[in-house]
Amino acid sequence: MTLSTELAPTPPHPISSELAEGGLVAKFSAPDGAPAFAVRWNGSVYGYLNQCPHAGGPLDFEGQVLESSGRFLMCARHGAIFEPDTGKCVGGPCRGARLTALAVHEKADGSVWLGPAE
Numbered sequence: 001m002t003l004s005t006e007l008a009p010t011p012p013h014p015i016s017s018e019l020a021e022g023g024l025v026a027k028f029s030a031p032d033g034a035p036a037f038a039v040r041w042n043g044s045v046y047g048y049l050n051q052c053p054h055a056g057g058p059l060d061f062e063g064q065v066l067e068s069s070g071r072f073l074m075c076a077r078h079g080a081i082f083e084p085d086t087g088k089c090v091g092g093p094c095r096g097a098r099l100t101a102l103a104v105h106e107k108a109d110g111s112v113w114l115g116p117a118e
């Protein structure tokens with residue numbers, strides 16, 4: 001069984017441009033159909049289920065999950081903030097909980113894939 005599934009970018013933008021630093025997330029479905037997103041932060045790409053550990057809702061607001069300083073992911077519902085590289089909640093109603101991480105990797109051509117690097 002392979003976990004590698006190409007992320008489906010929203011046309012007409014290529015996935016690499018959607019994952020510009022500090023930009024909008026790329027939304028996709030995890031293998032079980034759960035909503036997920038990939039985001040670029042500090043040059044690396046991270047993937048998480050789009051489900052906040054506080055109340056389960058999506059984190060993003062119109063595709064944005066980074067708060068204004070760009071240092072944290074922020075849930076749009078009640079303002080929980082998360083470390084972008086670990087998914088750990090460091091402030092807000094679910095402090096200490098974690099987002100569910102998904103392995104993603106970026107190829108040399110800028111395309112982002114679900115699953116560990118080959």
Ligand code: FES
Nearest residue numbers: 052054055075078
């Ligand atoms: S649902 Fe995310 S902080 Fe409440």
